[in-house]
Amino acid sequence: MAERILDVQNLKIDFHTYAGEVKAIRDVSFHLDRGETLAIVGESGSGKSVTTKSLMGLLANNAKVKGGRVMFHGDDILQYSEKKMQTIRGKDIAMIFQDPMTSLDPTMKIGRQIAEPLMKHKHVDKKKALEQAVEMLRLVGIVNPEERVNDYPHQFSGGQRQRIVIAIALICYPEILIADEPTTALDVTIQAQILDLMKELQQKIETSIIFITHDLGVVAGMADRVAVMYAGEILEYGTVDEIFYNPQHPYTWGLLNSMPTLDSKHLESIPGTPPDLLDPPKGDPFAPRNPYAMKIDTEKKAPFFKVSETHYASTWLLAPGAPKVTPPAEIQRRQKIYAKLKSGELSRTDVANLAE
Amino acid sequence: MPEQKKKLLQVKHLKQYFNVGKPDELHAVDDMTFDIYEGETFGLVGESGSGKTTTGRAIIHLYEPTDGEIIFNGKDVSQLKSRKERLEFTREMQMIFQDPYASLNPRMTVRDIIAEGIDIHHLAKNEQERNDRVAELLDTVGLNKDHASRYPHEFSGGQRQRIGIARALAVDPKFIIADEPISALDVSIQAQVVNLLKDLQEKHGLTYLFIAHDLSMVKYISDRIGVMHYGKLLEVGPADEVYTQPLHDYTASLISAVPVPDPEFERNRRQIPYDAAAEDESDGVPRKLHEITPGHFVRCTEAEVPMYKERAAENAKKAQAQAAERAELIED
Numbered sequence A: 001m002a003e004r005i006l007d008v009q010n011l012k013i014d015f016h017t018y019a020g021e022v023k024a025i026r027d028v029s030f031h032l033d034r035g036e037t038l039a040i041v042g043e044s045g046s047g048k049s050v051t052t053k054s055l056m057g058l059l060a061n062n063a064k065v066k067g068g069r070v071m072f073h074g075d076d077i078l079q080y081s082e083k084k085m086q087t088i089r090g091k092d093i094a095m096i097f098q099d100p101m102t103s104l105d106p107t108m109k110i111g112r113q114i115a116e117p118l119m120k121h122k123h124v125d126k127k128k129a130l131e132q133a134v135e136m137l138r139l140v141g142i143v144n145p146e147e148r149v150n151d152y153p154h155q156f157s158g159g160q161r162q163r164i165v166i167a168i169a170l171i172c173y174p175e176i177l178i179a180d181e182p183t184t185a186l187d188v189t190i191q192a193q194i195l196d197l198m199k200e201l202q203q204k205i206e207t208s209i210i211f212i213t214h215d216l217g218v219v220a221g222m223a224d225r226v227a228v229m230y231a232g233e234i235l236e237y238g239t240v241d242e243i244f245y246n247p248q249h250p251y252t253w254g255l256l257n258s259m260p261t262l263d264s265k266h267l268e269s270i271p272g273t274p275p276d277l278l279d280p281p282k283g284d285p286f287a288p289r290n291p292y293a294m295k296i297d298t299e300k301k302a303p304f305f306k307v308s309e310t311h312y313a314s315t316w317l318l319a320p321g322a323p324k325v326t327p328p329a330e331i332q333r334r335q336k337i338y339a340k341l342k343s344g345e346l347s348r349t350d351v352a353n354l355a356e
Numbered sequence B: 001m002p003e004q005k006k007k008l009l010q011v012k013h014l015k016q017y018f019n020v021g022k023p024d025e026l027h028a029v030d031d032m033t034f035d036i037y038e039g040e041t042f043g044l045v046g047e048s049g050s051g052k053t054t055t056g057r058a059i060i061h062l063y064e065p066t067d068g069e070i071i072f073n074g075k076d077v078s079q080l081k082s083r084k085e086r087l088e089f090t091r092e093m094q095m096i097f098q099d100p101y102a103s104l105n106p107r108m109t110v111r112d113i114i115a116e117g118i119d120i121h122h123l124a125k126n127e128q129e130r131n132d133r134v135a136e137l138l139d140t141v142g143l144n145k146d147h148a149s150r151y152p153h154e155f156s157g158g159q160r161q162r163i164g165i166a167r168a169l170a171v172d173p174k175f176i177i178a179d180e181p182i183s184a185l186d187v188s189i190q191a192q193v194v195n196l197l198k199d200l201q202e203k204h205g206l207t208y209l210f211i212a213h214d215l216s217m218v219k220y221i222s223d224r225i226g227v228m229h230y231g232k233l234l235e236v237g238p239a240d241e242v243y244t245q246p247l248h249d250y251t252a253s254l255i256s257a258v259p260v261p262d263p264e265f266e267r268n269r270r271q272i273p274y275d276a277a278a279e280d281e282s283d284g285v286p287r288k289l290h291e292i293t294p295g296h297f298v299r300c301t302e303a304e305v306p307m308y309k310e311r312a313a314e315n316a317k318k319a320q321a322q323a324a325e326r327a328e329l330i331e332d
Helices: A048-056 A082-088 A110-121 A126-139 A158-170 A188-205 A216-222 A240-245 A250-257 A295-299 A329-343 A348-355 B052-059 B083-092 B110-120 B127-140 B145-149 B157-169 B187-204 B215-221 B239-244 B249-256 B263-267 B302-330
Strands: A004-017 A020-033 A037-041 A063-072 A093-096 A176-180 A208-213 A225-230 A233-239 B007-018 B026-037 B041-045 B067-072 B093-096 B175-179 B207-212 B224-229 B232-238 B288-293 B296-300
Touching (some): A004 A048, A020 A048, A037 A048, A048 A176, A048 A208, A110 A126, A188 A216, A188 B249, A216 B263, A225 A240, A225 A250, A233 A240, A233 A250, A240 A329, A348 B263, B007 B052, B026 B052, B026 B207, B041 B215, B052 B175, B083 B093, B093 B157, B110 B127, B110 B157, B127 B145, B127 B157, B187 B207, B232 B239, B288 B302, B296 B302
Parallel strands (some): A037 A208, A037 A225, A176 A208, B041 B224
Antiparallel strands (some): A004 A020, A004 A063, A225 A233, B224 B232, B232 B296
């Protein structure tokens, strides 16, 4: 049994705005096991970034936690004072942000920026901290680290800067690393390098990762488990295979269906836009955009129905006695592969060839 | 057959240098030659800094090209001198920009944003006609006509991009340059905008230059693809062929880096490393685009042509085998 390192229970967060209370996070629960990578997938405004900011104690001033707990080492860190939060932020829980251009201090040598958490959290003296910073730079693949520690951020390319950001996040060997769209600002070739680096360092440093992204291709390569978020709620979660080969929620279908595949002649888009969270819908938030929606979807949110020990989805389609629907062709294709994979008819390499 | 199609745009040996004569002279676009046929979508892909945006901007004449010719509809763009000729040109060629937040004037209503081109070209006789045209355009791009009196900040990213598209369509252009029109949008909205662009193309017979770094989306929307790197066009060909049977090492490497939403594929992914030395042209041997298979060009020296021909034949064989294997696996 894997060790649960983080447990988020029934988290609710509101934002106070002039227009009223925006219910950004509406009853979100998930957990993170030691050593695993959990991907949280969702569109902008789905609440994925707010969720992780609450884990770091970095919520904006107008945000208010309305309920729930975030359990870390037996403590609810939502109750921590700012002073106490500072003892774990950057040390036990570290974060990588989307934009490497703005998350580094342009006026400070990168060596100092990397050494700073060590000096602050572990009280390492400056000389030793800088030595470790050089080692860390080497680890994240910066060539000639002894000299480059004295350079400023503008002297590095975008990909190198993201490597430096990763070095800062990992210098204290955090138990949890939160990566918020770490490769969205990068080119695909650089993205591939950074993702490989993160996987490699995860093994070395034995950290658990919460990976936030809207790119399903990146999720397929990085995640052990996936949670799909929409309008401040999690709609489905499961292992990466379960979500990609046997998705159950129509929103997950829609997401997978709107990615172009090798043979796609027409892209299936999801019609409409996400709901306004000032006045969130009563039932399933996806119901207005869902061609499979039933009457009950607009009235009552579905509970999580169990698909397997690790796979749950909040859709009435899974309720006993629900009408049988035919998912989109692309999803049927995926489910067919999944069935063959499980029965052993197809090997894993066969499946990989299929995708190519 | 593309040979019989009319060439709407011809780019010949386009060079766009910046800071000419200074120590930091930059060859953003170097010796680009390609054609775009009427009614097709030409996808231009490359990493940031490859010069794809500069190419788009040079074509619509936002820059004065350092050298080379851009011939649109039979006329050299840089020879347009009179105001009348310029106006005619800008009416036929329009642009959609990457950032839907920065490309709409926040102080103008949607109606005025869309109607700016209509006003400049005097396409509406009176207020009523102008408003009707705006309402029609909003309807075309899937927005509500009541939206006309609102301001850009009241819209989401996807909606703003639709406004940008309506603005481009307002003057009834022939050719639209779409510079990364979807990269700032969410996945589900990206598909909406791409489908809209495709529908509009069918309805209005538009020709697109689609600039992007997202290869999978470019492959989906384009008829032909051009791959740029370091300001040079390295490979041009039919979209599917470039994507599944790339000839240039750079293209192969770029495609191998695209993440695929399939966990098994990702577990077995092997990224093809690329050595930019292949593009070193300091030996002075002239390089240009050579046609390897019909319609599929690669930038190389005369001596490299047989090697690429062989590679193309191998690629074709491999693709065939793969397709057969796939068909077999998916059969019950």
